[in-house]
Amino acid sequence: MADEKQFSRRDFLKTTGVATGGIIGGSLLGGLIGFNLDGKSSDSSKDSSDQGGGDSHGGHDGNGDGGMFNVPDKGRVFFENDADFATIEAAMERIFPETDVGPGAKGLGAAYFLDGQLAGAYGFNSKEYMQGPFHEGLPTQGYQSHLNRAEYFRLGVKKLQEEAKSRHDESFSQLDEKKQDEILKDFQEGKVDFGVPKSTATSSYFFTMLRSATLEGAYCDPIYHGNRNMEGWKMKQFPGHQHSYLDVIESDEFMDIEPLPNFG
Template sequence: MESKKQGVSRRDFMKTTGIATGTLIGGGIIGGLVGYNVNKTPGKKETTVDKHQGQNHELNVGLQFFKTTASFNVLSQATERILPEDELGPGAIGLGVPYFIDNQLAGAYGMNAKEYMQGPFEDGAVTQGYQSRLTRAEIFEQGIAKLEEEAQSRYQKGFVELEPAQMDEILTAFQKGEVPMMAVSSLFFFKLLRQATLEGAYCDPIYNGNKNMEGWKMKGFPGHQYSYTKEIENKKFVKYDPQSISSMTHS
């Protein structure tokens, strides 16, 4: 989708979310491409990408968490609406974000292995951490099912069959907290989805996201370099070809 047809370009998105300065916003929804304050015109829909990612190594990108490709495809289209392809580079699907999220949900992230998960469960303040009785895996399962349910209820179509503007309408309803969910708000799910999308776009490719380090290339991030010693005294900007952890271990 061309950014000229969108209310907010990827460049504006990076500025408002802090990505341009190398940070990710935690907590509230700030400047997301999907938002009820953004006007958009429908554009082309993206389809799920190939099953080979990374560089200089093979990665296991088979589905580890999702039991059906139908649920995985709903996730894929939702992430693509949050970070769509434009003239600056690939979107979430092209960067392998859906595979990153699938793999994360199958591990400690999805099980909340590092969070305290005992009651009481109350609505926490913005300064507090994870408050839901549900694990992230359970929230994603419910949230994706709700995305499909909303699509069928509003348009009598599956989520992946909708036009981009229709997908945005549903995701915006989640962002506003308007979609009923059990033991968690739809806003909470949207925040998890958006954060996971960003993490998948800019992670090391060894985690099955940031395919071919395209996310890093768009930001000019060098990745993992052995040393910057030769260029420390250089007064000019030096551009490095990014390296992932895997490419370093295989060199």
């Protein structure tokens, strides 16, 4: 009977990395990607090249120059409207701009990270209590809106566009940096009316979520579609998911280690 099982316990242990010292840094997910339950490896590189087209980013082969977990630029799942995506991308770039040190939010693909998050459990608050009553919460109480995050971000993007149109008769993404900053500052200070009860949705909390998503997209594991080519990690000199530090752990000098993604 055991011989008839195509995916044995031994195969599972080998695939997830448990047999070589435990699940470290997401190796459970990493082992199962590219491995079908019938025990045959899938051609992930072929699949990724057929999805969405466009330039690829994200580099999961450990050397930052691409790999089978690259993310196509046109592979959006939430922001289907190009104008909306350009708006959120421009806003994120002002929060995390490109400098001499390295790329900004746009170059790091932070908007693609947010796009994927809003299409999933984060966007729909799937694991959170979302029933009333709704009251204005304290800063320590976290999310209090009757809108889920997907709705909140759609509303926020709409308001960014409306403010840009009403003030300058241009789309937000086409404004110069100074004008974009002025609008974002008003969002941060809660001066933009969202047109919903103030106790449940404000422009200031939208800005707070946008800023958090920008930083998360800049420094996440590249499998989540941000931190392209691990450039965010490189700027921080973060080594990523190294398998071991045994060869350098006794050194008294700072070690500049090339970062590795989850599946490096």
